[in-house]
Amino acid sequence: MRALRHLxxxxxxxxxxxxxxxxxxxxxxxxxxxxxxxxGDSVDVVEQYINKDITDIAEVKSGLILNILLIAGALLISAxxxxxxxxxxxxxxxFIEFDLKNEVFQHYEKLSLxxxxxxxxxxxxxxxxxxxxxxRMYVGPAIMYSVNTITLFxxxxxxxxxxxxxxxxxxxxxxxILSVSIYKLSVAIHKRSTIVQEFLSxxxxxxxxxxxxISVIKAYGLESPTQKNFIELSDKSKxxxxxxxxxxxxxxxxxxxxxxxSNILVIYIGGKQFIDGTIQDLGVIVExxxxxxxxxxxxxxxxWVSSIVQQAEASQVRINEFLSQEPEITNTVTQKTPITGNxxxxxxxxxxxxxxxxxxxxxxxxVKNGETIGIIGKTxxxxxxxxxxxxxxxxxxxxxxxxxGVPLKDLNLTNLRESIGYVPQDAFLFSDSIQNNxxxxxxxxxxxxxxxxxxxxxxxxxxxxxxxxxxxxxxERGITLSGGQKQRVSIxxxxxxxxxxxxxxxxxxxxxxxxxxxxxxxxxxxxxxxxTFIVSHRVSTAKNANKIIVxxxxxxxxxxxxxxxxxxxxxxxxxxxxxxxxxEI
Ligand SMILES: Nc1ncnc2c1ncn2[C@@H]1O[C@H](COP(=O)(O)OP(=O)(O)OP(=O)(O)O)[C@@H](O)[C@H]1O
Numbered sequence: 001m002r003a004l005r006h007l008x009x010x011x012x013x014x015x016x017x018x019x020x021x022x023x024x025x026x027x028x029x030x031x032x033x034x035x036x037x038x039x040g041d042s043v044d045v046v047e048q049y050i051n052k053d054i055t056d057i058a059e060v061k062s063g064l065i066l067n068i069l070l071i072a073g074a075l076l077i078s079a080x081x082x083x084x085x086x087x088x089x090x091x092x093x094x095f096i097e098f099d100l101k102n103e104v105f106q107h108y109e110k111l112s113l114x115x116x117x118x119x120x121x122x123x124x125x126x127x128x129x130x131x132x133x134x135x136r137m138y139v140g141p142a143i144m145y146s147v148n149t150i151t152l153f154x155x156x157x158x159x160x161x162x163x164x165x166x167x168x169x170x171x172x173x174x175x176x177i178l179s180v181s182i183y184k185l186s187v188a189i190h191k192r193s194t195i196v197q198e199f200l201s202x203x204x205x206x207x208x209x210x211x212x213x214i215s216v217i218k219a220y221g222l223e224s225p226t227q228k229n230f231i232e233l234s235d236k237s238k239x240x241x242x243x244x245x246x247x248x249x250x251x252x253x254x255x256x257x258x259x260x261x262s263n264i265l266v267i268y269i270g271g272k273q274f275i276d277g278t279i280q281d282l283g284v285i286v287e288x289x290x291x292x293x294x295x296x297x298x299x300x301x302x303x304w305v306s307s308i309v310q311q312a313e314a315s316q317v318r319i320n321e322f323l324s325q326e327p328e329i330t331n332t333v334t335q336k337t338p339i340t341g342n343x344x345x346x347x348x349x350x351x352x353x354x355x356x357x358x359x360x361x362x363x364x365x366x367v368k369n370g371e372t373i374g375i376i377g378k379t380x381x382x383x384x385x386x387x388x389x390x391x392x393x394x395x396x397x398x399x400x401x402x403x404x405g406v407p408l409k410d411l412n413l414t415n416l417r418e419s420i421g422y423v424p425q426d427a428f429l430f431s432d433s434i435q436n437n438x439x440x441x442x443x444x445x446x447x448x449x450x451x452x453x454x455x456x457x458x459x460x461x462x463x464x465x466x467x468x469x470x471x472x473x474x475x476e477r478g479i480t481l482s483g484g485q486k487q488r489v490s491i492x493x494x495x496x497x498x499x500x501x502x503x504x505x506x507x508x509x510x511x512x513x514x515x516x517x518x519x520x521x522x523x524x525x526x527x528x529x530x531x532t533f534i535v536s537h538r539v540s541t542a543k544n545a546n547k548i549i550v551x552x553x554x555x556x557x558x559x560x561x562x563x564x565x566x567x568x569x570x571x572x573x574x575x576x577x578x579x580x581x582x583x584e585i
Contacts (some may be wrong), residue, residue, distance in 0.1 A: 004313055006316060006320055010095075018143075025081075025147045033291075036286075044282070100132050100135065104322065114328060131316070134312050149299070167266070167279065171292055175258075183302070185250060202237075206233055259293060266285060270285035338415060340500060341404070341501050342404050342531070343390065346402065348363045349397050349399055350385055350389060352394075360389075362555070363399070371531060372527060373532070373534070375536070376539070384425060386535075391503070424505050427487045427507065429475065455522075504532070520541065540579065550572050
């Protein structure tokens, strides 16, 4: 139960609702327990008439009618309060579920990229959905049924003992057996349903991948083998479902059997006690039969609740495991630190924790505000890593990066990231309209500003060519943009943000050279007072930069302007000549 202590803060937050729930439950149960007593009374009245203790039939009738009215009233009140009981406890559990999901999501967002590399997306999603749902079962139904059971036990057993102590003992003896059996059954059901869930998610992943990669499947004519794999997987899934159905099918028969056994005990022992005179009224036996049936479900829930608590505990352990992880990159500066954009790399080296690859080795360079720097180099030479370090997606292993003379760690992290417009290598667009995708970095932008940014990214004409224009929805629900269109929408997003620092990570690779030229000219105009980084494999993209650095294996092997570099022997000149001849061909 230690892990579940994490939820105490939420119980405290909703304490008033929970206390009200408690009172409501007690009222609901007290009214429910009046009913058997009234039924017992009614039987006694009839018994007295049969035994000629009462001779006036009108008296019997009025007694019975009064009892019927009281029973109806008690049932109505009990039903109303049972409804309110669910409304309080279950509603609180939904609130806590909502709060916990938010807490986990917010924490995920704070965690560094390394965390996302170490953990699978499926696992992250499971903890925020499945695990939180299991925890909700503890804060909602488990607590509600426990309060219900305890109240009912105290009221009912107390009353039963007061009228027939020996009969009570015999009646309740089978109940713990019911409780333990239901517990064992719940554990077995849980085990099997976990396996069913696993197979279900395997099946979902397989189906999702097959549909995402349907063009590859069709192109390679792999429909039949894919179908065979699907049938195998769904066959296994069906077997696991049947296993589960078998144990689930035992639940109600087991309950009915044990209730039946308790009823027989009441009739047998109660009957004997009535014959030998220990019990005076037949009504007591009737009352006890109703009480036993009333107690059955709460007793069964003891077993069920224990297994819910166990599952919630296991889930909360998994949730706490992530919640206890500290973000590697944190904001330690509270005051605002606006940025102009003079960036200085001073002997920076960086090694990725997970792969142990040293991506950057003793990198030093400087870019002033208003300047553009081009970064050229072979694949894997460390170009993207430089951009990631500027946005503090990772912290340097040694050396220092300074912006406006201030070390990155001494800058307010929010201000730093607000000051950067980043266009990644693989443009990522959300399943939303093109308009909203562009506005992602600047939600308050006007339509005209959005169009202006799209024009500068040379994608406006493409967008208005779609029948729904800027309202065109992208992704699974909508159209798929070409690689070059995606890159340009992503560039428009960064331009609209209008930050002092722009980072373009090889984001013109899917754009033809003419359009590239046009975009670069536009960028040149809008980045007059910005610091711009342009990473590329193409000389044409970087050639107009004020300064170009050439990376190889994490080291700067050349730097200078385009003109300086093409007049010096080396990688850049070779690349330039090669790409020039390709263009001529
Ligand atoms: N997230 C990461 N985790 C671990 N290693 C990484 C990660 N990203 C890059 N690397 C490694 O660091 C090195 C530099 O990668 P980087 O992405 O900076 O190169 P690049 O020059 O941008 O390459 P490309 O032109 O192909 O994009 C590579 O060897 C790469 O395998």
